Amino acid sequence: MVTLAELAEPKHTVTWCPGCGDFAILVALKQALVKAGREPHQTVVVSGIGCSGKLPHFIKTYGFEGLHGRSLPAASAIKMANHALTVVDVGGDGDGYGIGMGHFIHTCRRNIDFTYIVHNNQIYGLTTGQTSPTSEKGFKTKSTPEGVLEEPVNPMALAISAGATFVARGFSGNLPHLADLMCQGIQHKGFAIIDVLQPCVTFNKLNTYEYFVKKVYKLDESNHDASDKTAALAKAEEWAEKIPIGVLYKVSKPTYEDGTPQLKEGPLVKQSLKRDVGALLAEFE
Amino acid sequence: MRINDVTLKVGGEAGSGILTVGHMFAKLMQKSGLQVFLTNDYPSLIKGGHNTITVRANPQRIYALTAGIDILIALDKKTVQEHYRELREGGALIYDSGKLKEEDVKLERPDVRKIGVPLSKIATEAGGDIFFNQAAMGAMLALLKMDLAKYDHMIEKAFGRKGADIVAKNKQVVRAGADHVRTNYPDPFGINVNPVQTDARNLLINGNDALCSGAVAAGVHLVAEYPMSPSSSVLHWMAAHAVKYNIVVKHTEDEIAAMNWLCGAGFAGVRCLTATSGGGFSLMNEALGNAGIAEIPCVIINDMRCGPSTGLPTYTEQADLRFALHASQGEFPRIVAMPGDAQEAFWMMVDVFNMADLVQTPAIVLMDKYVAESVTTIPSIKAEQVRIDRGLLQTDAQMAEAANFKRHALTPSGISPRCIPGQKNGIHVCSSYEHDETGYTSEEASMRIAQIDKRERKMRAISPLLYQPAFFGDQSSDLLVVSWGSSKGPVMEALKLLAAKGKSVRYMHIRYACPFAADTISAALKRAKKSLIIEGNSEGQMRNFIREKTGLLIPELYRRYDGRPFEAEEVAAVIEERLLK
Ligand SMILES: Cc1ncc(C[n+]2csc(CCOP(=O)(O)OP(=O)(O)O)c2C)c(N)n1
Numbered sequence: 111m112v113t114l115a116e117l118a119e120p121k122h123t124v125t126w127c128p129g130c131g132d133f134a135i136l137v138a139l140k141q142a143l144v145k146a147g148r149e150p151h152q153t154v155v156v157s158g159i160g161c162s163g164k165l166p167h168f169i170k171t172y173g174f175e176g177l178h179g180r181s182l183p184a185a186s187a188i189k190m191a192n193h194a195l196t197v198v199d200v201g202g203d204g205d206g207y208g209i210g211m212g213h214f215i216h217t218c219r220r221n222i223d224f225t226y227i228v229h230n231n232q233i234y235g236l237t238t239g240q241t242s243p244t245s246e247k248g249f250k251t252k253s254t255p256e257g258v259l260e261e262p263v264n265p266m267a268l269a270i271s272a273g274a275t276f277v278a279r280g281f282s283g284n285l286p287h288l289a290d291l292m293c294q295g296i297q298h299k300g301f302a303i304i305d306v307l308q309p310c311v312t313f314n315k316l317n318t319y320e321y322f323v324k325k326v327y328k329l330d331e332s333n334h335d336a337s338d339k340t341a342a343l344a345k346a347e348e349w350a351e352k353i354p355i356g357v358l359y360k361v362s363k364p365t366y367e368d369g370t371p372q373l374k375e376g377p378l379v380k381q382s383l384k385r386d387v388g389a390l391l392a393e394f395e
Numbered sequence: 396m397r398i399n400d401v402t403l404k405v406g407g408e409a410g411s412g413i414l415t416v417g418h419m420f421a422k423l424m425q426k427s428g429l430q431v432f433l434t435n436d437y438p439s440l441i442k443g444g445h446n447t448i449t450v451r452a453n454p455q456r457i458y459a460l461t462a463g464i465d466i467l468i469a470l471d472k473k474t475v476q477e478h479y480r481e482l483r484e485g486g487a488l489i490y491d492s493g494k495l496k497e498e499d500v501k502l503e504r505p506d507v508r509k510i511g512v513p514l515s516k517i518a519t520e521a522g523g524d525i526f527f528n529q530a531a532m533g534a535m536l537a538l539l540k541m542d543l544a545k546y547d548h549m550i551e552k553a554f555g556r557k558g559a560d561i562v563a564k565n566k567q568v569v570r571a572g573a574d575h576v577r578t579n580y581p582d583p584f585g586i587n588v589n590p591v592q593t594d595a596r597n598l599l600i601n602g603n604d605a606l607c608s609g610a611v612a613a614g615v616h617l618v619a620e621y622p623m624s625p626s627s628s629v630l631h632w633m634a635a636h637a638v639k640y641n642i643v644v645k646h647t648e649d650e651i652a653a654m655n656w657l658c659g660a661g662f663a664g665v666r667c668l669t670a671t672s673g674g675g676f677s678l679m680n681e682a683l684g685n686a687g688i689a690e691i692p693c694v695i696i697n698d699m700r701c702g703p704s705t706g707l708p709t710y711t712e713q714a715d716l717r718f719a720l721h722a723s724q725g726e727f728p729r730i731v732a733m734p735g736d737a738q739e740a741f742w743m744m745v746d747v748f749n750m751a752d753l754v755q756t757p758a759i760v761l762m763d764k765y766v767a768e769s770v771t772t773i774p775s776i777k778a779e780q781v782r783i784d785r786g787l788l789q790t791d792a793q794m795a796e797a798a799n800f801k802r803h804a805l806t807p808s809g810i811s812p813r814c815i816p817g818q819k820n821g822i823h824v825c826s827s828y829e830h831d832e833t834g835y836t837s838e839e840a841s842m843r844i845a846q847i848d849k850r851e852r853k854m855r856a857i858s859p860l861l862y863q864p865a866f867f868g869d870q871s872s873d874l875l876v877v878s879w880g881s882s883k884g885p886v887m888e889a890l891k892l893l894a895a896k897g898k899s900v901r902y903m904h905i906r907y908a909c910p911f912a913a914d915t916i917s918a919a920l921k922r923a924k925k926s927l928i929i930e931g932n933s934e935g936q937m938r939n940f941i942r943e944k945t946g947l948l949i950p951e952l953y954r955r956y957d958g959r960p961f962e963a964e965e966v967a968a969v970i971e972e973r974l975l976k
């Protein structure tokens with residue numbers, strides 16, 4: 111059985127700012143992988159570029175640190191190439207909901223079996239504090255000194271309506287709850303999206319720990335029915351005095367892999383490359 | 396009387412189904428033991444607009460079309476008036492006498508035989524427009540004095556699944572078309588086709604299908620693509636064969652996704668492929684660099700069409716050479732292959748998959764609309780010669796023994812053993828950042844230099860035998876023609892035309908830009924007293940590239956960038972004018 115110690119990567123110095131919400135996400139992910147019993151060499155943590163994107167270096171599993179906004183296509187392909195792997199994709203809100211928004215919606219539609227964790231700090235961290243698609247209206251940043259004019263995107267509502275089968279929100283300030291959500295996401299058969307309220311202590315002075323501690327409440331302590339899509343969408347719209355955390359929506363549907371008979375004989379990567387070329391060419395004779 | 400050498404052109408509105416007649420005729424000619432070359436010319440429209448398909452059949456291998464046609468099947472007035480002058484002396488115009496009026500087929504060429512056949516009437520009587528093509532085939536077969544039995548056999552094969560009734564109807568329509576010609580136009584036509592008995596089992600295939608077949612033979616397991624002319628048929632062919640060969644074929648949300656799928660799939664260890672044209676290739680650039688720095692093998696087909704931007708979507712060009720060589724920021728090794736015909740397309744596809752695995756880097760296959768979509772007969776491919784070599788990809792057993800594994804180890808060859816997720820003892824991060832030997836981000840100056848040098852060094856591991864140019868024509872001649880990619884066909888045909896006049900030159904067809912056979916190419920240029928390069932772009936991109944790599948400037952440049960392929964006669968005339976005079 112995999113242990114937390116095995117997942118530690120002591121050689122690599124964690125480069126996040128002290129107090130950053132990313133630390134809790136890292137710890138929660140390790141705990142979730144241990145709880146779900148996923149072996150490090152059979153796990154791939156995929157990321158885009160951002161502060162969040164550094165995470166694969168801080169955990170001892172296989173990692174793929176791709177391009178800003180493009181982690182979802184890479185993660186999808188890794189899973190399709192070898193569906194025996196556990197694939198967890200991590201990224202920022204700019205990464206997933208800004209530059210990568212197109213991939214986000216289409217990945218929700220597809221229901222490939224992997225987990226997507228978004229470090230949603232409502233700001234661009236690595237590029238030192240510009241507005242993000244989830245920044246609140248009126249929020250002043252380096253790129254919006256007069257305040258953001260646009261409405262923020264609602265990733266939970268988008269994910270539910272685009273067809274994601276596991277849609278949840280966690281909070282970096284509640285580690286046990288977050289780890290449990292991640293474990294559920296990893297164990298869910300299909301595409302699981304977990305949006306994590308992740309305070310950026312350096313560049314976001316609005317959406318702080320204090321801001322969220324006052325607002326968040328746990329869905330599993332309310333009487334929310336996560337199988338009810340309408341109720342889930344209503345919860346996704348809640349973002350004022352109270353912000354729900356937990357599983358907003360969960361439904362069981364066939365995965366993309368289930369609909370792909372090419373995978374019946376086992377992971378693609380294990381299949382032979384040899385084909386009957388003579389028979390193949392006969393169609394041109 | 397000419398035997399077994401005939402060129403057919405069919406023209407009509409886009410969407411009128413004329414392509415079918417051309418393809419059926421090509422198949423029949425292949426089955427009759429002849430060699431075939433088929434090409435199409437069509438606008439970027441689904442309905443309306445002017446479409447033509449041209450097929451030449453002849454006992455010798457055909458690399459490109461030559462000027463002139465023998466039979467023109469015209470579905471509309473526009474086809475008649477735009478193309479009848481291409482008919483050779485005594486050629487025939489077959490038209491729908493029910494639809495075209497006398498004045499529509501008024502010609503200034505009394506030698507042309509006008510053959511009116513009530514094509515649509517015959518089709519309607521048999522049950523509908525879909526039989527139109529068969530009526531036209533019947534008329535043509537009668538003209539060429541062909542025995543209908545061979546064609547009957549093709550009909551049985553093609554429509555057998557649909558039932559005996561459909562087969563019978565098709566045959567009946569062919570006979571109606573044929574009978575009309577035999578009865579009303581009994582005079583002999585100057586050309587006959589007599590089937591040739593041959594043991595040679597050739598293939599009738601277009602460039603894209605040859606690339607697909609090569610990829611399947613090479614063991615491709617994942618294809619991610621977004622449709623774009625003229626590469627879409629790669630997606631269609633692969634999708635149609637996906638379940639049979641266990642290939643995951645994904646029509647992704649865009650080309651950015653497609654290329655990032657390749658990065659993921661290549662990293663995970665499967666052979667993977669995408670196909671696109673210039674616009675999509677532009678979108679793939681960032682991820683191409685990711686594959687470069689992270690040492691991920693993958694293959695990208697760029698079927699060139701006229702750029703820039705949307706350009707001329709359904710016309711051909713060779714103007715992305717510089718783009719392919721430099722696409723994406725920074726410096727990293729890449730393979731750039733330029734097959735000149737379907738046969739090369741098959742084998743070079745197999746080779747680039749092996750090269751990509753060997754040097755762990757992306758490979759770009761530059762084709763263009765002309766080769767991608769032209770259908771030709773090529774000699775049968777010896778399947779047993781296909782070799783799959785995955786380079787230093789480690790087996791599970793090797794990794795079970797591994798200790799202190801460094802994915803980007805600085806080896807003398809530059810090539811590091813590669814492991815994939817799922818294997819024990821190989822955990823690392825595959826990163827788009829510059830990294831140290833383990834894959835961990837490194838911005839240290841010496842490591843940066845070491846990793847750039849390592850990646851650059853890898854290319855030397857590719858055997859020079861694989862990327863040499865091909866030489867044709869008279870090897871002792873000191874007159875040299877140079878070209879690359881799809882210009883090969885017209886040059887090969889031009890050599891035949893020159894040979895018929897007792898003239899010859901040496902011809903060098905460049906197949907790879909990366910790795911580049913600079914020594915061979917330089918030696919060939921130095922040996923030549925006069926040289927000429929022919930390419931389908933306005934800047935002379937290969938000419939400039941050769942100069943960059945060898946310091947030699949080919950004095951004569953002949954270009955075409957009107958979207959049309961070179962014609963054999965045109966090339967022959969240029970060679971005569973610039974080299975032989
Ligand atoms: C194509 C491209 N454009 C821009 C960048 C620069 N860039 C790096 S990270 C980033 C945004 C970071 O914000 P977010 O995705 O929210 O992640 P965070 O750093 O907050 O975790 C940007 C714009 C890039 N790497 N690639």
Ligand code: SF4
Pocket residue numbers: 125126127129130131132161162231235236309310311312313
């Ligand atoms: S900038 Fe913000 S998100 Fe990035 S490490 Fe620092 S606190 Fe975390």
